[in-house]
Amino acid sequence: MAGIKEVASRAGLSVATVSRALSGKSNVSSRSRRLAQEAAKELGFVPSYHASSLASGRNRNIGLVVPNVQRWYFSSVLEGVSETLLDAGYDLTLYNVGEQPERRSSILNDFLLRKRLDAVIAVALVLREDEIGQLLAVHRPIVGIGGVLRGASTIRIDDEGLARDAAGHLIRLGHTRIAHVTGDAGLNRDFKLPKLRQKGFAAAMAGAGLPVRDEWVVNADFTIQGAYAVGRRLLGTAAERPTAVFAASDEMAIGIMLAARDFGLQIPQDLSVVGMDGHDLSETFGLTTIKQDPRGQGNLAATTALALLNAGKDSDGGKPAAQVQDQEYPTEFLIRTSTAVPPALN
Amino acid sequence: MAGIKEVASRAGLSVATVSRALSGKSNVSSRSRRLAQEAAKELGFVPSYHASSLASGRNRNIGLVVPNVQRWYFSSVLEGVSETLLDAGYDLTLYNVGEQPERRSSILNDFLLRKRLDAVIAVALVLREDEIGQLLAVHRPIVGIGGVLRGASTIRIDDEGLARDAAGHLIRLGHTRIAHVTGDAGLNRDFKLPKLRQKGFAAAMAGAGLPVRDEWVVNADFTIQGAYAVGRRLLGTAAERPTAVFAASDEMAIGIMLAARDFGLQIPQDLSVVGMDGHDLSETFGLTTIKQDPRGQGNLAATTALALLNAGKDSDGGKPAAQVQDQEYPTEFLIRTSTAVPPALN
DNA sequence: GATTAAAATGAAAACGCTTCCATAACGTCC
DNA sequence: GGACGTTATGGAAGCGTTTTCATTTTAATC
Numbered sequence: 001m002a003g004i005k006e007v008a009s010r011a012g013l014s015v016a017t018v019s020r021a022l023s024g025k026s027n028v029s030s031r032s033r034r035l036a037q038e039a040a041k042e043l044g045f046v047p048s049y050h051a052s053s054l055a056s057g058r059n060r061n062i063g064l065v066v067p068n069v070q071r072w073y074f075s076s077v078l079e080g081v082s083e084t085l086l087d088a089g090y091d092l093t094l095y096n097v098g099e100q101p102e103r104r105s106s107i108l109n110d111f112l113l114r115k116r117l118d119a120v121i122a123v124a125l126v127l128r129e130d131e132i133g134q135l136l137a138v139h140r141p142i143v144g145i146g147g148v149l150r151g152a153s154t155i156r157i158d159d160e161g162l163a164r165d166a167a168g169h170l171i172r173l174g175h176t177r178i179a180h181v182t183g184d185a186g187l188n189r190d191f192k193l194p195k196l197r198q199k200g201f202a203a204a205m206a207g208a209g210l211p212v213r214d215e216w217v218v219n220a221d222f223t224i225q226g227a228y229a230v231g232r233r234l235l236g237t238a239a240e241r242p243t244a245v246f247a248a249s250d251e252m253a254i255g256i257m258l259a260a261r262d263f264g265l266q267i268p269q270d271l272s273v274v275g276m277d278g279h280d281l282s283e284t285f286g287l288t289t290i291k292q293d294p295r296g297q298g299n300l301a302a303t304t305a306l307a308l309l310n311a312g313k314d315s316d317g318g319k320p321a322a323q324v325q326d327q328e329y330p331t332e333f334l335i336r337t338s339t340a341v342p343p344a345l346n
Numbered sequence: 347m348a349g350i351k352e353v354a355s356r357a358g359l360s361v362a363t364v365s366r367a368l369s370g371k372s373n374v375s376s377r378s379r380r381l382a383q384e385a386a387k388e389l390g391f392v393p394s395y396h397a398s399s400l401a402s403g404r405n406r407n408i409g410l411v412v413p414n415v416q417r418w419y420f421s422s423v424l425e426g427v428s429e430t431l432l433d434a435g436y437d438l439t440l441y442n443v444g445e446q447p448e449r450r451s452s453i454l455n456d457f458l459l460r461k462r463l464d465a466v467i468a469v470a471l472v473l474r475e476d477e478i479g480q481l482l483a484v485h486r487p488i489v490g491i492g493g494v495l496r497g498a499s500t501i502r503i504d505d506e507g508l509a510r511d512a513a514g515h516l517i518r519l520g521h522t523r524i525a526h527v528t529g530d531a532g533l534n535r536d537f538k539l540p541k542l543r544q545k546g547f548a549a550a551m552a553g554a555g556l557p558v559r560d561e562w563v564v565n566a567d568f569t570i571q572g573a574y575a576v577g578r579r580l581l582g583t584a585a586e587r588p589t590a591v592f593a594a595s596d597e598m599a600i601g602i603m604l605a606a607r608d609f610g611l612q613i614p615q616d617l618s619v620v621g622m623d624g625h626d627l628s629e630t631f632g633l634t635t636i637k638q639d640p641r642g643q644g645n646l647a648a649t650t651a652l653a654l655l656n657a658g659k660d661s662d663g664g665k666p667a668a669q670v671q672d673q674e675y676p677t678e679f680l681i682r683t684s685t686a687v688p689p690a691l692n
Numbered sequence: 693g694a695t696t697a698a699a700a701t702g703a704a705a706a707c708g709c710t711t712c713c714a715t716a717a718c719g720t721c722c
Numbered sequence: 723g724g725a726c727g728t729t730a731t732g733g734a735a736g737c738g739t740t741t742t743c744a745t746t747t748t749a750a751t752c
Contacts, residue, residue: 005739014702019740027568027700028747051406054396061439069421069428070626078415082442091462093407094440116395138408186751190614225630250719258630261607280416284571284604360732365710373730397708488706551743 014034022047036326053116054144061091062305063117065125066208068094071222072251072279073294077123080298088306092204093117097125111120121145140159141308143186143307146193152306154326155297159193162206162290162331163248164198169288169335170244171208175272175342178205179216179234179242181227181252194222197248197276216242220252224268225257235263243342244272250279250289257285268340278334286337297329348389357385359692363368368393368557385529398461408651409463411466411471415442417568418597418625423469423491426644433639434652439463443471465651467491470539487654489647490537499650500672501643508547508677509594510553512620515634515681516590517554519686521618525562525580525588527573527598540568543594543645562588566598567656573601581609583618589688596625596635603631603684614686626679630685643675 007022015033015226021028021036028036034168039045053059064107066074067120078094085092119141126147127135133151135142142152146159170178174296180201182194192246198217218234220226222265227247234256235241253275257267265271275282278291354361359378367374367382374382399405410427412420424440431438436649441463465487471479472493479497483489488498492505516524526547528540539688544555544563552556552594566572573593580602593599599621603613611617613632621628624637650673 005738015739016702016704016741017700020701023740027698029700032700047737048400050396050400051707054394054709055398055738055740057707057740059396069424070413070418072416075415075421078440079442082440083444086441092423092440092470094426094428094438095432098429224627236746255630281570284574284601344439350710351708361709362732362734363730366731369709369710373728375730394708397737398710400739401708401710403710403737503706684742 002045004045004047007036007039007043007045011035013218014197018125028213031189052323057119057295059091059116059250060089061093061117062302063093063095064123065097065120066123067097068102068137069126073249073277074123076294077301080295081121081302082298083295084299084302084306088302090118090302090306117183118309119143121183121208121305122147122149122302125193141305143296143299143308153308153324154302155301155329156326157329157331159196160200160203163197163246163276164204165200165333166276166290167201168206168207168245169203169333169339170246170272170274171210173245173272173339173341176210177240177242178210179218179243180212180244181230181247182258183220183244183248183252184220186248191232200297201246201248203310209297220247220255222249222251224251224255224258228259229255231256231259232262235259235265242271243344244274244339247273247275250277250282250287253287253289254279254285255280257287263324267338270343272339272342274339278332282334283336288336288339289334291332291334292329300329343346348391349395350391353385353391359380360519376407397498405440405462406435408648409439409441409465409466411441411443411468413443413470417438419595420469421621422640423644423661423672424491425646426641427467427648428644429641430645430648430652434648436464436648437650446549464655465489467651468493471537478650487651489650489654491643491647497670499670500652501647501650501675502672502673503638503677505542506546506549509543509592509622510550511679512622512636513547513550513592514553515616515622515685516592517550517556519590519618521590522584523555523562523588523688524590524592525564526558527564527566527576527591527602529566529568529572529594529598532688542665544551547592560692566593566601567599568595570597570601570604573598574605575601577602577605578608581605581611588617589690590620590685593615593619594619595622596628596633599633599635599684600625600627600631603633604670613684616689618685618688620685623677628680629682634682634685635680637678637680638675641668646673646675664665 004015004018008018013036017028017032018036021033022040031346032176062085064078066078069075082092114251117140120135122144124146125144129150132142132149136151137154142149144152144154146156147154167178180198182198184194187324202212218230218233245253245256247256254275256273260267260271273287275287275289278289278293282289285322350361350364354364357364363374363378366384367379368386408431410424412424415421428438463486466481468488468490470492471490473495475496478488478495482497488495488500492498492502493500513524515646526544528544530540531649550559562580564576567574591599591602593602599619602619606613607616613619619633622631624639626632628635661678
């Protein structure tokens with residue numbers, strides 16, 4: 001394991017110059033730089049991460065906290081974050097906190113604060129004010145995706161408004177008997193998104209003077225399987241059945257579609273379904289949905305975090321320091337083949 | 347930012363004793379330990395990760411290299427690894443290498459070797475011998491999942507044998523016209539699994555004296571969407587259509603089932619489908635499959651890595667050092683409702 | 693060629709811990 | 723109560739870089 005000292009003596013330079021040369025600093029003659037690089041390559045020298053971090057105070061490591069890597073949305077964000085971080089030469093430390101709230105706080109204490117992360121990206125996670133305060137106190141930028149964090153930069157979509165649009169689409173088609181599939185249970189209580197989308201749904205219904213029937217607002221935990229099970233109950237009773245379903249996620253919309261097929265219900269003739277998110281599978285199912293781009297959001301979050309980091313460094317430097325800001329990410333309403341006028345009007 | 351010195355002076359102890367007390371070492375009186383802990387808590391002291399790693403040579407950080415976090419199998423492994431690592435107080439550094447091979451090598455050089463990881467867990471990735479050599483040379487245990495790595499511990503299933511069993515099940519039911527959905531294209535060329543499963547399929551067919559028809563061995567990239575597209579081509583021509591499909595993954599099996607429904611084919615009456623992996627969705631679809639437990643495999647991989655680490659530490663210590671070994675993970679053949687005797691025999 | 697500003701260099705001081713080593717306190721046993 | 727084996731303790735030496743600061747070299751100007 002060659003250290004920087006060996007490189008220095010082989011290059012005939014001092015340790016200091018080698019360090020500067022290899023880390024691309026200025027004030028190094030091109031000759032010295034070349035010498036240092038050659039010696040480093042010949043010895044296979046790679047600077048020790050910890051020594052370097054300890055001395056410089058920088059980590060080149062950003063933490064990502066997600067509730068559940070299994071879900072499409074989160075793994076897509078993860079992919080996006082991972083991509084831009086890797087390109088920037090940063091490490092990604094992943095905290096898959098899962099549904100247990102107690103794990104979350106232990107993570108914050110034991111890991112995040114341990115001075116080993118330059119920044120934290122939190123997805124769909126509402127941190128308590130004191131937790132944010134702790135992070136900000138140690139000068140760690142925080143960027144949140146899909147959840148507003150006071151004092152942190154945020155990337156989000158207008159969940160409530162978009163949900164209203166989605167439900168509105170069904171209403172404009174003439175549907176009056178509309179069910180809503182949501183997903184609270186068991187999940188992190190901090191996870192506000194389902195409530196927001198539910199609120200948007202309720203707003204659309206109210207705006208059209210339509211009743212929200214409690215038995216038609218059902219919970220499916222954001223999974224295809226959950227929605228499939230729920231769908232069998234919802235659609236099984238031929239007596240009075242909704243003519244349209246607005247699901248708070250595409251996964252759940254797909255679950256509903258699968259259940260509908262089991263009962264021989266044609267989509268969209270017998271049942272309209274609209275989802276949300278733009279899941280990879282939604283196209284295959286011809287699902288009308290509001291597409292968001294979680295991977296792009298991940299990219300943006302990482303970029304934002306990096307910008308914040310640089311801003312902190314040369315705070316009085318040339319380029320204007322990046323500010324904490326709230327960015328709304330663009331979405332796209334995709335009308336496909338899963339929605340039509342209700343059967344009665346057909 | 348309180349350092350260990352402040353803790354020491356507040357506790358009225360030396361820095362050395364505080365360090366020992368807080369890291370749970372022996373040879374510390376219970377009184378000193380209590381004092382140190384109290385002082386640390388009062389000051390909100392958290393040891394600096396980098397300083398600690400630099401001084402001790404340990405990182406408490408394990409790298410996980412996966413091809414694609416989006417795929418169910420990989421995200422499940424990730425979840426398992428993350429879980430046991432978090433419980434053990436270890437960090438997880440994730441390398442989502444994606445399909446680009448050049449990225450992989452830069453990761454190895456720039457990150458893995460930078461002395462910042464205690465061990466590496468590689469999923470479905472064949473490292474070159476010299477790459478393994480590099481890692482072993484710096485005394486980093488490697489554990490591989492789903493790909494045999496010379497000199498590394500491995501957790502795997504018998505892909506070829508299990509594929510043979512899966513295809514064999516169709517054959518025993520009386521099917522002779524069996525298609526196979528596999529997935530090579532675009533993927534990391536190192537990814538051997540599809541070839542192994544394909545080999546198992548071929549072996550089963552050969553064993554029964556059945557021909558493998560080239561046009562019935564189709565590629566679907568391991569996705570539902572891909573298999574759906576492929577399925578529409580495969581099943582669309584009513585002329586001569588397979589009576590059964592063996593898909594190399596449950597996702598692809600599901601894609602086939604969706605395509606079959608589009609053509610009004612009943613499963614299993616008109617078409618039998620068998621998958622592999624035990625995807626969360628397979629139950630919902632009644633899919634016959636061979637279930638493996640990627641999350642459990644992730645748990646085991648992490649445990650193995652940790653054991654290897656400890657073995658390295660007290661190599662001549664009490665408990666026998668953990669050995670490099672090849673572990674076959676148990677699987678379960680689940681016969682559900684997607685398979686039956688072929689239509690002709692019905 | 694002298695004068696001055698700018699660029700390049702090296703010695704050494706951090707960075708904040710862990711751990712070795714020597715010493716001190718504590719029991720235990722005859 | 724002295725000798726001895728344990729267990730606790732503190733001082734100080736690392737760990738391998740980066741960065742400050744003082745110094746030397748180079749370039750630029752008159």
